[in-house]
Amino acid sequence: MSTPLHRLKxxxxxxxxxxxxxxxLELLSEREHGVAEMLRDTGVEPAYLxxxxxxxxxxxxxxxxxxxxxVYYALxxxxxxxxxxxxxxxxxxxxxxxxxxxxxxxxxxxxxxxx
Numbered sequence: 341m342s343t344p345l346h347r348l349k350x351x352x353x354x355x356x357x358x359x360x361x362x363x364x365l366e367l368l369s370e371r372e373h374g375v376a377e378m379l380r381d382t383g384v385e386p387a388y389l390x391x392x393x394x395x396x397x398x399x400x401x402x403x404x405x406x407x408x409x410x411v412y413y414a415l416x417x418x419x420x421x422x423x424x425x426x427x428x429x430x431x432x433x434x435x436x437x438x439x440x441x442x443x444x445x446x447x448x449x450x451x452x453x454x455x
Contacts, residue, residue, distance in 0.1 A: 351399075352399070355395060355396065355399040355401065358392065358395075360382055360384055360388070360389070360392045361392050361395060361396055362424075363381070363382050364378060364382065364389075364392060364393065364396065364402070364413075365396070365401065365402075365415070365420055365424060366424060367381055367382075368402060368413060368414060368415045368420075369415065369420065369421040369424055372412050372413065372414040373412065373413055374410050374411065374412050374413075375389065375390075375393075375410070375411045375412075375413070376410070378393075378413070393413060400416055401415065401416060401417075401420060402414065402415060402416060403415075403416050
């Protein structure tokens with residue numbers, strides 16, 4: 341018996357339900373990043389970043405490649421970037437009174453890729 345689609349969607353959104361994973365996906369929406377860059381840009385400990393990257397790899401949202409001793413990550417689909425932009429758009433429409441959240445939208449928005 342196959343897993344119902346609503347359960348698969350719930351697992352997918354659970355994967356997105358962590359601030360560090362979202363930040364990693366935002367960074368990767370711009371371009372491929374090395375682990376050292378992501379450590380600097382996320383401000384988390386190496387073991388913690390490794391944990392979060394493993395979750396994203398298991399969900400097939402990112403792929404890793406090794407170049408010498410360095411490891412680089414990239415998104416597996418440009419649709420992740422689109423999803424982050426859609427989420428930003430939805431959140432930007434949230435009623436006033438949530439100014440903290442809205443100011444955060446301006447500071448961490450993924451860049452749109454030009455075709």
